[in-house]
Amino acid sequence: MSDGGEGVRPPANPSELSKPSAPAPAPASAPRPGAREDAGAGAVGGIRTGTAAGRRVVLATVLGSSMALLDSTVVNVALPRIGRDLDADLAALQWTVNGYMLTLAGLILLGGALGDRYGRRKVFVVGVVWFSLASLLCGLAPTTEVLIGARVLQGVGGALLTPGSLALIQASFHPDDRAKAVGIWSGLGGVGAAIGPFVGGWLVDGAGWRWVFLLNVPLAALCAPVALRHVPESRDPHPHGRFDVLGATLGAAALALVTYALIDGLLLVGAAGIVVGVVFVLVERRRPDPLLPPSIFASRLFTTVNVVTLCVYAAFGGFFFLAALQLQVVVGWSALGAGTALLPTTVLMLLLSGRSGALATRIGPRVPLTVGPLLCAVGMLLMLRVTEGSAYVPDVLPALVVLGLGMVVLVAPLTSAVLASVETGRAGLASGINNAAARAAGLVAVAALPLLTGMGPDSYRLPQEFAGAFRTAMLICAGLLTAGAVIAWTTVRAPAADVGPEPVGARPECKVYCGVTSPPLEAAYDGRDAASRGRGTAGHGSPGTS
Numbered sequence: 001m002s003d004g005g006e007g008v009r010p011p012a013n014p015s016e017l018s019k020p021s022a023p024a025p026a027p028a029s030a031p032r033p034g035a036r037e038d039a040g041a042g043a044v045g046g047i048r049t050g051t052a053a054g055r056r057v058v059l060a061t062v063l064g065s066s067m068a069l070l071d072s073t074v075v076n077v078a079l080p081r082i083g084r085d086l087d088a089d090l091a092a093l094q095w096t097v098n099g100y101m102l103t104l105a106g107l108i109l110l111g112g113a114l115g116d117r118y119g120r121r122k123v124f125v126v127g128v129v130w131f132s133l134a135s136l137l138c139g140l141a142p143t144t145e146v147l148i149g150a151r152v153l154q155g156v157g158g159a160l161l162t163p164g165s166l167a168l169i170q171a172s173f174h175p176d177d178r179a180k181a182v183g184i185w186s187g188l189g190g191v192g193a194a195i196g197p198f199v200g201g202w203l204v205d206g207a208g209w210r211w212v213f214l215l216n217v218p219l220a221a222l223c224a225p226v227a228l229r230h231v232p233e234s235r236d237p238h239p240h241g242r243f244d245v246l247g248a249t250l251g252a253a254a255l256a257l258v259t260y261a262l263i264d265g266l267l268l269v270g271a272a273g274i275v276v277g278v279v280f281v282l283v284e285r286r287r288p289d290p291l292l293p294p295s296i297f298a299s300r301l302f303t304t305v306n307v308v309t310l311c312v313y314a315a316f317g318g319f320f321f322l323a324a325l326q327l328q329v330v331v332g333w334s335a336l337g338a339g340t341a342l343l344p345t346t347v348l349m350l351l352l353s354g355r356s357g358a359l360a361t362r363i364g365p366r367v368p369l370t371v372g373p374l375l376c377a378v379g380m381l382l383m384l385r386v387t388e389g390s391a392y393v394p395d396v397l398p399a400l401v402v403l404g405l406g407m408v409v410l411v412a413p414l415t416s417a418v419l420a421s422v423e424t425g426r427a428g429l430a431s432g433i434n435n436a437a438a439r440a441a442g443l444v445a446v447a448a449l450p451l452l453t454g455m456g457p458d459s460y461r462l463p464q465e466f467a468g469a470f471r472t473a474m475l476i477c478a479g480l481l482t483a484g485a486v487i488a489w490t491t492v493r494a495p496a497a498d499v500g501p502e503p504v505g506a507r508p509e510c511k512v513y514c515g516v517t518s519p520p521l522e523a524a525y526d527g528r529d530a531a532s533r534g535r536g537t538a539g540h541g542s543p544g545t546s
Helices: 052-086 090-118 120-140 144-172 175-205 210-214 216-230 245-264 267-286 294-298 300-330 335-341 343-363 366-385 392-420 424-452 463-491 527-534
Strands: none
Touching: 052 090, 052 120, 052 144, 052 175, 052 210, 052 216, 052 300, 052 335, 090 120, 090 144, 090 245, 090 424, 120 144, 120 210, 120 216, 144 175, 175 210, 175 335, 175 343, 210 216, 245 267, 245 424, 267 294, 294 300, 294 424, 300 335, 300 366, 300 392, 300 424, 300 463, 335 343, 335 392, 343 366, 343 392, 366 392, 366 463, 392 424, 424 463
16 A cells, blocks of 8 residues: 555554455464464464354453553552652652653564564563563552652563554454454453543552552453463564664663653753664664664655644643643542543543544545544643532533544544555554554653643642643643644645545444554554565565554
């Protein structure tokens, strides 16, 4: 697929893989000669959704992805209680969020490559176990320093398990059942996303904030044995090149230095981060197998949509970090009340994203990528009304409903546009880069907004001071969203001939999937993408994707 050469495609490409062809080539995930297949799992690439083996594969992948998904939605709700119990300042709370995001964003492409090379089930299980041990350390952390270090380790585990979740679905199920399996997987994941803030608030107000992390341990204890016993192993049969460890290290280091500079206000550290970022770009341009192939940015649509992603996900990251604090510190609600209050955004995405994707397929991405951010900006401006003494229905709910509707309009078409902007063989790489951009944008926003709004170390303990900074932050977030809308309107183009006839919502995997986890950390991740890139797709090989 060339840039602008085909229609805007749905945010996951398993549906096209599910179309039978004759003769069918051997799947890229086929086992090596003599490799043992688990009797309960069935043949690699041949499991059907209605069987016990199919249900076990879905169970294992849902449990694994839910660990990372729940962790990303419940921690913000727990931040005020963590700060009080560990006597942490605002910078420590920022690092509690960003320590995880940093390693996840920096290593997720490498995590996908490791699964392709050494076995997706193996790396997935290692990630699950790693994530659970890091979660245990988070739950037992006696100080903020230990908690932040454990969060960094959690991000490493997330980078190992997250890309493998959907990749295992892709590799395990029969081509005719892949779309349905992805639909089941994404629907259950959407339910997990919807209940995450509620569960987090309930745990914080009940058993305590430590159980937000400890909850992952029993999930892992169930997930790992099911995966080892019932999920068939798969890998890329045509590995190519070496892992770009240097590129991953430089990218993560640049993000870490910039984040540290923004949180602590250190200009020299920030300058060092920029220098490391420049070195990363130069290294990637010269490597034969780069982690981030520069050639992919030759697509104008791909580059533009990723710039829009940076704008909107910076706003989202800043909003969800600060809103949970605002509702507890200023409005005075409990953790459960704050977590429950944020549910409408996720519920609206769960219910309506498929229809939004279908509309975007008919009219192209330009209008949704313009209208969606503007609606989100209005939602954040409505949050200016939320202050001490605010009531939920007249003050908070309208803002969250408008924000949720904006996300519905925006997110699925954004993902579709990313995948439509590159050839099919690079869909996994495009999805991974877009997700890394979204994570990095949220990371920088959480670091930068307290600095830009003048928050001090103890601002989150002072309702009046925090309320003033929150209002300024909402204006900044609304400005970022407006900038994203302007960029989309002026630069995103999709000729009428490019619009495909099949609506996104008509495909099984898009009934709930397209907007629930978009940009999808696992969407379009197929081992065959890595294999095709390894054979020189578009002039570059890449060792990993997500």
